[in-house]
Amino acid sequence: MPNRSCFASAGACTSTSKGRDPHQREALELASQFAAAAFRVVTAPGESVVISIGGRTAPMRTAPIDPMALTNFVWIRASALALITASRERLDPLLSVDPDDFTSEWDLPVHHAYHVALRAYLRGEPSRTAMNRALNAAEDIRMNRPDFLGPFAVLLSQLVAGDREGLVAALADALEEFRDHYSVGDRKDDSTRQVHLGVLALTCHARWDLGWEIPVNSAYLPTAILEAGPRDR
Template identity: 45%
Template sequence: MPYSRCGYREAFDAALADLLTRHTTLHGPAASPSSLLPLVPIALAALAYRTLGWAPAARTDYLPHALVTGFETRGPRVAGFGRNRRPDAVAALGAGPLVVERPACERAVHREIEDMYEEHLREAFTPVGQEPLAVWRLGSVMGDQERLFKWRAGNPAGVTDAQLATLRLASQMGAALFRIALADPGTEAEVTIGGRNLRYPAERKDAAGAHNWEKATAFALITGVREDLVPLVLTGPAFARPDGSASSAYREALHAYLKGGDPEPAVQRALEQAEKAKDWGFAMPPAVLLSQLVEGDEESFNLALADALEAHRDYYQVADRVDEPDTSVDLDILALACHARRRGWAIRVESPYLPQPLLRAAEPF
C-alpha cells in the first residue's frame, strides 16, 4: 500500500511544517544569515523528494527548490519526474526492462453481452425506412467495442484476433465520427467501417465531443492507422463544443502535439491541471507521460511509463473499481506507448498492461 494512503505523507508534511514554524519562532525577524537555511528541514525535505517523490507541501524560502530537488529545473516537467526518479528505478531500467505487474483481472464476456453488442452494430449500420443513419449510435458502439477490448485484455491468453478486430473497428468508428463532424452542414458524409460504405448526415453534436475525441485518438494511435488519425488532427477535442472537463488540458496538449508546432504551453497547462486534480478522487490522463514524449527524452519516457502504470494499478485496486473494465488496461497510456514505439523508441517497461503483440506491431508510420 502506498505510503500516502497510510497517512504517512500527511504526517510527514505536518511534522515538517512544525519544524519550520519552530525555526521561525526561534529566530524571529532578526535572523542571522546562518539561520536562513535550516539544515534539518532541508535535509528531510530533500530525502522525501528524492526517494519518494514527495514535493514539500510547505511553500517557503526556507526550503530552496534547488537544494530540495538536487538542482532540478523548476516546474513539474523534468526528466524522470515521479516515483521512478528513484536511483533504484533508474538503475533497474539500465540493467533491463522495468516490470510492472498487474493483479489478476480476468473477466468472462458473456455470450448475451456479445450478442447485444452485435445487435447494436446492426442498428448503427442499418437504416430504418427513409430515416438516415443515426450518428449518435456510432459513439455508442465505439463504447461497446472499448469495453469488449478491455474485458478481453484481462485474459492471460494475450491479444487475440478478436481483440485486434475490435480495436480496428473502434478506430474506424472514432475516425468516422469526426469525418462526419468535418462535413459541411446539410450534406452527407461517406465513411467506411468494417468494410461497409455508409452515409451519415453531417452534424457537430455530442458524438463528436471531447470524450469521444480522446478515445478515438487513443484507438488510432494504438492501431497505427494514419487515415484514422487524420480527421482527429483536423478537428480536435473542442471542435464540436467547448470542453469543460478536468481532462481538457491533456486533450488540448495531445492535439497540439499531434498537429505539430509548439505544444509546450499546452503541455504545461496539462501538467498543472493534473497537479490540481491529484486529490480529486478520479483517474486523470497521463500528462507527465505525454510531457516526456514531447520532451523527446526516451529514458524519462520509460520511467514515466512505469509511473503511469503503477498509478493506474493503485487506482483500480480500490473498492469496486477492481470490477471495472478499465482495470485491465489504460487506453491513453497504451496509446502513447505504441506511438513512442512508432517513433523508434524502445519500450523498456514490461507489463500485462502493455500487450506485447500491440507494441511489436507498432512500426513507424
C-alpha cells in the same frame, strides 16, 4: 456515436492471452473505425459523408456536434485508438477537430487541456505551453479529486520533451497508478481496468513512430500488440 461499451470492449480484449487472440485486434480496429466515424460525421463538409466500418461502407448525413455524445474525453479515446491501430487515415481528421468546439457540461478542464496538448504535439506544432497547462490541470484535479483517474499528462510531457528515459520512468509510474486505481472496491469489476488506452497509445507511438526502446513489461501493455508493429496490424 462512441459509447462506453465500445471503448470498454476494446480495452478488455487487449489484456487476455497477451494480445494474441485475433479477435482482440479486430475489436481495436472496429472501435477505432467507429470512434473516428463519429467525428467525421460532425466535421465533414456537405450534407453527407461516406463512412466505412467493419468492411461496410455507406453514406451518413453530417450533423452538428452533440455535446452529450462527443466530448474532449471521447476525442482523447478516439485518438488513442487511432494511434494503437496505426491509422493515419483516422488520426488526421481527428487532429483537425478544435478542442473549443466541445461544450459538454460533462467535459472537465483536464480533458480539454490534454486534448490541446496532445493535438499540438501530434500536429508537430510547438506544444510546451499547452503541455504545461495540461500538467497543471492534471495536478489540480489530482489534488481536488484524488479518486479521479485523469489522462497521464506526465507521460505525454516526456514525449514533448523528447526524453526517452523520462518516458520509461513516467510509463512505469502511470501503470502503477492505473493498477492501484482499479484495485479498490467496485473498480475491480470495471471492464476498463484491463488496459489504459491512452497509455498504450503513447507507448505504441514512442515505439513505432519514434523508434524508442521501451523496456517495460506489464500485463497492461499487451506484448503482441506492441511487437506486431504498424505494418503487421
